[in-house]
Amino acid sequence: MDEETRRRRPGAAPRRRRVGRPKTLESGGPSLAAILSLVRAGPLTRLDIERKSELGRAAVANRLSVLERLGLVEESELGRPQGGRAPHHVRLRANAGVVLVAHVDRMSLAVGIADLAGNLIVEHHEAADLALGPEPTLDRLTTLFYWLLDERGGKEAAWSIAVALPEAALVDANDGDTFGIATLNVLRAWRAFDFAAELSLRFGAPAFARSNTQMATLGEMKAGAGLGVEDLVCVRIDRSVSAGVVSGRRLHPGAHGLAGLVGHAPTGEAGDVPCHCGAKGCLDAVASAEAVERAALLAAADGRSRYLADVMARYGDVTANDVGHGAQLGDAFCAELLSRSGRLIGESMAPIVNLLNPAVVALAGALAHSGEILLAAFREAIYRRSHPLATRDLRIVRSQLAGSAELVGAASHAADQVFASARGWVPLGSPRREPSFLAFLAEAKTRQRRSSAAEPLPPTKPL
Amino acid sequence: MPTIGLGPHGERPFSADLLILTDAEAELARAGRFSAAIVLHTTTSDWSRQELAGIIATLGQYGATVSEIVDCGFDKDKQNRELLRLAAAATDAVISLPIGSSGVLEAHRAVGRAGKKLVLLDNAPSGLRPGLDYLAVSSADNFGLGAIAAELISPYAPYEGVVGILNYEAEFFVTNEREIALRKWMGAERPDLTLVRERFGRVEDAGAAYRRLLAGNDDLDCCFIAWDMPALRVLAAIREGARSLPLVTVDLGNDVVGELRNEGPLKGVAAQRPYDQGAAAAKALLLGVIGRTPPAWLSATGLKVTRDNFREAYEAVWHAPAPP
Numbered sequence: 001m002d003e004e005t006r007r008r009r010p011g012a013a014p015r016r017r018r019v020g021r022p023k024t025l026e027s028g029g030p031s032l033a034a035i036l037s038l039v040r041a042g043p044l045t046r047l048d049i050e051r052k053s054e055l056g057r058a059a060v061a062n063r064l065s066v067l068e069r070l071g072l073v074e075e076s077e078l079g080r081p082q083g084g085r086a087p088h089h090v091r092l093r094a095n096a097g098v099v100l101v102a103h104v105d106r107m108s109l110a111v112g113i114a115d116l117a118g119n120l121i122v123e124h125h126e127a128a129d130l131a132l133g134p135e136p137t138l139d140r141l142t143t144l145f146y147w148l149l150d151e152r153g154g155k156e157a158a159w160s161i162a163v164a165l166p167e168a169a170l171v172d173a174n175d176g177d178t179f180g181i182a183t184l185n186v187l188r189a190w191r192a193f194d195f196a197a198e199l200s201l202r203f204g205a206p207a208f209a210r211s212n213t214q215m216a217t218l219g220e221m222k223a224g225a226g227l228g229v230e231d232l233v234c235v236r237i238d239r240s241v242s243a244g245v246v247s248g249r250r251l252h253p254g255a256h257g258l259a260g261l262v263g264h265a266p267t268g269e270a271g272d273v274p275c276h277c278g279a280k281g282c283l284d285a286v287a288s289a290e291a292v293e294r295a296a297l298l299a300a301a302d303g304r305s306r307y308l309a310d311v312m313a314r315y316g317d318v319t320a321n322d323v324g325h326g327a328q329l330g331d332a333f334c335a336e337l338l339s340r341s342g343r344l345i346g347e348s349m350a351p352i353v354n355l356l357n358p359a360v361v362a363l364a365g366a367l368a369h370s371g372e373i374l375l376a377a378f379r380e381a382i383y384r385r386s387h388p389l390a391t392r393d394l395r396i397v398r399s400q401l402a403g404s405a406e407l408v409g410a411a412s413h414a415a416d417q418v419f420a421s422a423r424g425w426v427p428l429g430s431p432r433r434e435p436s437f438l439a440f441l442a443e444a445k446t447r448q449r450r451s452s453a454a455e456p457l458p459p460t461k462p463l
Numbered sequence: 464m465p466t467i468g469l470g471p472h473g474e475r476p477f478s479a480d481l482l483i484l485t486d487a488e489a490e491l492a493r494a495g496r497f498s499a500a501i502v503l504h505t506t507t508s509d510w511s512r513q514e515l516a517g518i519i520a521t522l523g524q525y526g527a528t529v530s531e532i533v534d535c536g537f538d539k540d541k542q543n544r545e546l547l548r549l550a551a552a553a554t555d556a557v558i559s560l561p562i563g564s565s566g567v568l569e570a571h572r573a574v575g576r577a578g579k580k581l582v583l584l585d586n587a588p589s590g591l592r593p594g595l596d597y598l599a600v601s602s603a604d605n606f607g608l609g610a611i612a613a614e615l616i617s618p619y620a621p622y623e624g625v626v627g628i629l630n631y632e633a634e635f636f637v638t639n640e641r642e643i644a645l646r647k648w649m650g651a652e653r654p655d656l657t658l659v660r661e662r663f664g665r666v667e668d669a670g671a672a673y674r675r676l677l678a679g680n681d682d683l684d685c686c687f688i689a690w691d692m693p694a695l696r697v698l699a700a701i702r703e704g705a706r707s708l709p710l711v712t713v714d715l716g717n718d719v720v721g722e723l724r725n726e727g728p729l730k731g732v733a734a735q736r737p738y739d740q741g742a743a744a745a746k747a748l749l750l751g752v753i754g755r756t757p758p759a760w761l762s763a764t765g766l767k768v769t770r771d772n773f774r775e776a777y778e779a780v781w782h783a784p785a786p787p
Contacts, residue, residue, distance in 0.1 A: 120590065121564070122564065122589065123472075123589055124643060125472070125473035126606065127467065143646075144643070147643065224592070324758075328756065330485060369593075369759065371756055372756060400595050402473075402593050402759065403469075404589070
């Protein structure tokens with residue numbers, strides 16, 4: 001970073017410009033961001049950059065030298081020679097900073113660290129209980145993030161944070177009561193809690209939150225079942241059933257970021273247990289992992305499944321995961337339970353296949369990875385209930401990233417968000433110094449002081 | 464103690480002890496006369512010998528053979544070369560222990576892409592996809608081992624004391640899990656303690672890393688070392704004059720048993736069950752080559768070992784009588 005950048009302080013009154021040509025750092029934000037965006041898509045020669053950016057040779061050389069000085073690009077391998085010496089490629093310096101990612105679910109949390117290209121480097125998953133509320137979860141994520149950053153440049157190295165949260169945790173406290181799913185008791189405390197803003201305050205980096213399903217869908221697009229396709233539906237079968245939709249390579253988040261709550265589709269099954277929304281027979285109430293678990297507990301207790309009864313006797317509990325294991329080991333009850341779940345979800349998703357005509361439908365979530373039975377039943381129901389033209393070339397597969405899909409998607413999302421605002425921060429060298437973000441932080445801090453909550457500090461002792 | 468750790472992609476654990484082949488599956492496996500190559504980080508440790516014994520005995524039980532065993536000597540480049548060679552070799556499957564994460568990702572992926580079944584031990588490089596690039600990971604519950612180690616070392620740290628952690632490189636899933644669990648346990652049960660860490664890149668450097676840890680923290684009270692081979696280097700450093708502290712490690716090798724029996728600095732061990740983990744890896748591989756999908760995360764619970772119970776623990780880990 002040059003002297004000009006270093007001297008500039010956020011919030012300081014703009015100084016009167018000196019006489020003469022404006023400096024690149026003062027006026028070149030858009031072209032610097034444009035070149036950064038080009039090399040982010042893949043290494044390019046200087047000639048390629050001139051062609052794609054429509055800038056002259058001198059301007060490109062100037063911008064690249066600024067970007068190199070800021071540590072944002074570097075020369076890589078040699079390109080193909082075109083009549084002379086082989087030209088060097090220029091690429092994004094993916095380790096100029098890191099991206100922190102997290103995935104919070106009802107029974108577990110996961111953290112990871114990724115480079116600026118959105119490639120996950122390290123990940124860790126552990127059991128957790130969201131019923132404890134958002135603050136303990138935030139504290140645990142903070143501890144794990146500091147641990148990940150410890151040997152990678154500390155807090156300053158974090159350029160962006162993305163977190164995948166359960167859908168109900170993203171519903172605004174004021175709007176939540178009008179929407180059935182937000183009545184989940186466990187997640188009630190999460191609704192008034194701005195998780196992303198709290199992370200920004202703790203790490204001084206822009207933070208973004210999206211639903212678990214949408215992050216998983218982004219992950220599949222980046223590195224899994226959606227690689228190379230334009231239209232994808234990702235169905236996540238977990239405590240509830242939800243879907244992420246990508247159309248023309250763009251994720252459809254919905255007006256409130258809650259698109260895809262298909263778990264409340266009626267199935268026609270009676271079902272004794274009401275759904276969270278109060279109705280009976282919703283997909284969530286009869287086919288989700290929670291519903292499967294409920295049926296498994298009953299079968300373990302009344303002896304309809306010998307395998308589940310054994311698990312119950314040994315561990316004192318039965319989970320949906322055990323149903324998958326039981327089916328793999330040949331237990332007829334477990335196999336039938338998964339088959340029913342796959343059939344009901346497939347029948348509910350068939351109209352969506354007709355509506356969107358995706359190239360790929362990917363099944364994600366713990367239950368989707370329980371073996372072939374659920375997938376086969378889902379596939380059969382989709383083919384039976386969808387229009388033949390919509391299923392002619394349709395591929396129905398399991399998620400290829402399994403439990404890492406949300407982290408991979410979060411890494412991709414965080415990197416995308418950072419570079420989407422590059423125009424504002426490139427001349428300053430890091431999105432941590434972007435003026436509008438600093439203004440947001442200042443406002444959030446003021447708000448926090450007003451609500452008399454003490455500002456959280458990094459843990460000095462192991463938590 | 465129940466398994467408490469999740470898999471490398473957050474998978475819920477399937478107990479390594481519960482994985483079986485049905486009679487029909489066993490018959491299919493025997494008829495196939497499959498072969499597998501084994502690629503390990505090292506073959507010289509007791510852990511490796513036990514893991515190999517479990518794999519070979521189980522494969523043999525179902526008529527499969529081991530075509531070769533590769534010792535990578537903790538060298539990522541060698542592992543990459545060997546895996547790429549095996550991807551083109553005449554073997555049905557490979558069992559491999561990845562040395563690190565991103566550095567060995569592509570070579571492991573190449574094995575699956577060559578149509579061979581891949582079972583991993585301990586660790587799955589980030590980016591490798593279960594069910595697609597590999598069948599399963601068979602491992603100890605390393606998160607549980609870290610918690611056991613924390614319980615073992617806690618009595619040797621006075622109030623507001625300092626506990627050292629001597630760990631391997633930063634991208635290694637298994638040792639990361641142990642450290643995270645140890646820190647989590649300490650945070651919950653002993654928040655008065657300060658934890659300090661030093662890393663080593665090669666087992667031979669563990670003694671030097673211990674000396675660095677001592678030099679930087681003259682108030683150190685005790686130390687956790689990520690597994691037994693570096694712990695033995697630390698014990699050698701202590702014999703050569705480095706300050707002696709109570710130590711706790713993971714893996715119940717023969718030399719470690721000797722150290723426990725001698726009542727030296729080594730106070731406790733969180734023991735894996737490598738024979739059983741190897742047997743589970745072999746069963747997962749056999750299920751894979753006959754077209755079944757084994758659970759992606761096979762996990763064996765660890766054992767808490769002190770000098771009071773090391774004989775019983777040895778017999779459970781080694782499937783053999785404890786040395787006199």
